[in-house]
Amino acid sequence: MPTNSSRRTALKNILAGSAALAVAPALTSFKEKKADTLKLKGNINHSVCAWTYSFLSIEELCKVVKEIGFGAIDLVGPKDWPTLQKYGLYSSMCYVAGDVSLTDGFNTIANHDKLVKQYEEVIPQMVAAGYKDVICFSGSRRGMDDETGLKNCVTGLKRIMPLAEKNGITIHMELLNSKVDHHDYMCDNSKWGVELCKRLGSPNFKLLYDIYHMQIDEGDVIHTIRENVQYFGHYHTGGVPGRHEIDETQELYYPAIMKAIVATGFKGYVAQEFIPAAVGNEAKIASLRKAVETCDV
Numbered sequence: 001m002p003t004n005s006s007r008r009t010a011l012k013n014i015l016a017g018s019a020a021l022a023v024a025p026a027l028t029s030f031k032e033k034k035a036d037t038l039k040l041k042g043n044i045n046h047s048v049c050a051w052t053y054s055f056l057s058i059e060e061l062c063k064v065v066k067e068i069g070f071g072a073i074d075l076v077g078p079k080d081w082p083t084l085q086k087y088g089l090y091s092s093m094c095y096v097a098g099d100v101s102l103t104d105g106f107n108t109i110a111n112h113d114k115l116v117k118q119y120e121e122v123i124p125q126m127v128a129a130g131y132k133d134v135i136c137f138s139g140s141r142r143g144m145d146d147e148t149g150l151k152n153c154v155t156g157l158k159r160i161m162p163l164a165e166k167n168g169i170t171i172h173m174e175l176l177n178s179k180v181d182h183h184d185y186m187c188d189n190s191k192w193g194v195e196l197c198k199r200l201g202s203p204n205f206k207l208l209y210d211i212y213h214m215q216i217d218e219g220d221v222i223h224t225i226r227e228n229v230q231y232f233g234h235y236h237t238g239g240v241p242g243r244h245e246i247d248e249t250q251e252l253y254y255p256a257i258m259k260a261i262v263a264t265g266f267k268g269y270v271a272q273e274f275i276p277a278a279v280g281n282e283a284k285i286a287s288l289r290k291a292v293e294t295c296d297v
Helices: 004-016 024-032 058-068 078-086 109-129 146-157 161-166 190-200 211-217 221-227 254-263 281-295
Strands: 045-048 072-076 090-094 133-136 170-174 205-210 232-236 269-272
Touching: 045 090, 045 281, 058 072, 058 078, 058 281, 072 078, 072 269, 078 090, 078 109, 090 109, 090 269, 109 133, 109 146, 109 161, 146 190, 161 170, 170 232, 190 205, 205 211, 211 221, 211 232, 221 254, 254 281, 269 281
Parallel strands: 045 072, 045 269, 072 090, 090 133, 133 170, 170 205, 205 232, 232 269
Antiparallel strands: none
16 A cells, blocks of 8 residues: 555656656567557547556556557656657646645645645646646645635635646546555545535536545545536546455445546546556556446447
């Protein structure tokens, strides 16, 4: 089980461009035994979170994604967008440039100036690159009550929403569990997140509904998706328990969840964010292919 700090470390490595260690053996083996490109149904827009495959460089991950047969990578910062574009891939969820913090978010007034500056810088870059979606985080509670957190998030986010709206950019706050992986995280349930959406009242602010995280903290996944379709702009996957492959070893049945998402009319992206437990780089890459097949309903 990855810790709170392990995800932050992986994110920093990706943004710093230092995730390229020991990638040649993985891709050499994959190419030698490459399976046919998947014939996808087109009902789900597939993606993969870069940090979960950080044993590959961004360029090597692009090659894997192209070979499997889908078209996007999630959680990529501006530095690596040219590499995605080189391979004709889309940045389905963008990061701001520089340090990305899950704990120091919009629920704390003292963070607002720094955060506003980051989003004011990245939004024009997204427009130039043709990207539409960027992630944000509530931050940790640190003793803060829900109402104060909501008010503070509204105050900070309202400073950047006019720029996002003007440029057709959607800002997504991720729902993360506070029970196992991100202790003390404030936006840890869909009810709080939906209330934030309602208070902001902007079609350009939505929630990133992480299926793994919300199964841990609240369950009732399919019903929640059906009831809150207008507030959910993006989805992440992961096996429960363990955040590993979305296969028969875990409690969620992803084909049913994907069918529920499709039935809502959702046209955004579903990104694989499991940490492959398979042994060996070739097997880890095969796990990604299988997950995309599982979710392609």
